[in-house]
Amino acid sequence: MIFPEQANHYGTLFGGTALSLMGKAAFITASRAARHAVVMASSERITFHTPVMVGQLVDLVGRVDTVGKRSMTVHVSLVAETLASGERRLAAEGWFVLVAVDGHGRPVPVPAFQDIQHGTQQG
Template sequence: MRNETRTVHLVRPGDCNHYGSLFGGTAMAWMDEAAFVAATRHARAKVVTVHADAMDFRHPVPQGSIVELVAWVKEVGRSSLRLEVEMWVEPIEREERRLACRAGFVMVALGPDGRPKPVSPL
């Protein structure tokens, strides 16, 4: 079983464009943050984002929705971690979940000197 990090956000008016859907940049920031937490939990060190794969938007995320982000470490290199992040959207008024977005991230662990630091394997 994979170790997952889960975070939840409410989609508020300030998070949305004039169509009432979540801004793509906000979605990316939330996903990067979830990846950061998952990578930090694995590395137990300072980590930084070095790459984000293409974000695959599958469904709009409307204002007023509940968003759950699920992030997990998929692969580990010497000092790098490849993570997957999914964004699930739930309307408040009904019991339904849809995968709204998915992306991959690469983080690198850094030591106190700011240089790449080895991390434990999966």
């Protein structure tokens, strides 16, 4: 649910807050897929399609798009829903690159690399 403290002066979801929510969804998706510690390396092609109004619900969906040896690209969709009508629309989407790391923050191979590549893991 989007509350006034998450909004800009137009009464719509602040872009920085949307990016924060999307980054968290990407992190959760990559963590679940790799079953390992991950950190964000970059965010790419973030597109805001339509504003999200105060009082609307947001639904974030992440999916692993591509997998490298040490990183994954996660696509995140932010869908806005008007609770009274049930109307849903894509409000924003973006791609996030996350890297598997060891306890010292150094990149390591994605532990579930083979499973993710063959579609046996879902984020």
